[in-house]
C-alpha cells in the first residue's frame with residue numbers, strides 16, 4: 001500500500017489527536033499559524049491586533065424592520081450593521097489579494113481600461129469563526145502590535161468572503177477573509 005492511503009495509521013487517528021502524534025514530522029497548521037502570528041523565541045511576531053466587530057447572529061438591532069428586514073441607515077446603536085454586535089481584540093495577519101472580476105465598487109477605470117484592485121486579505125486562527133456580517137476595524141497600534149488605548153480607529157473593512165482552510169479529517173486549520 002502506498003503512503004497515499006496509510007490504512008493502519010488512519011485507524012489510530014481521531015479529531016482530538018494532533019497530527020504529529022500519528023505522523024511524525026507532520027506540521028500542524030493551527031500551531032504554525034499561531035507561531036507565525038504571535039512569534040516564538042526563535043521567530044518574530046508577524047501579526048497585529050485589530051478590533052473584530054462580531055454581529056450577533058441571533059439578535060437583530062431594534063432599527064431593523066421585522067417585515068422587510070431593512071435597517072435604518074442612520075442608526076447609531078448598531079452602526080448600520082443591523083445586528084447587535086460586540087468587539088473583540090484579535091490577532092491577524094494582513095496580506096493582499098487581487099480580484100479579476102466582479103466587485104464593481106472596487107474597480108477603477110484608468111487610462112488603460114478597468115483596473116482590478118488589490119484588496120486586503122486577513123488571516124485568522126481557527127477559533128475566530130468569521131462571518132460576512134462582521135466587520136474588521138484596523139486601529140492604531142503600539143510597536144508590540146497591541147492597540148493604542150483608548151482605541152483610535154483607522155479604517156473599517158467589510159468582509160467579502162470567508163474561506164475556511166481545512167486540515168486532515170476536515171478540521172478547520174485557519175480562515176482568510178477578503179475585505180473591502
Ligand SMILES: [Zn+2]
Pocket residue numbers: 061062063064071072075076077078079080081082083
Ligand atoms: Zn440599528
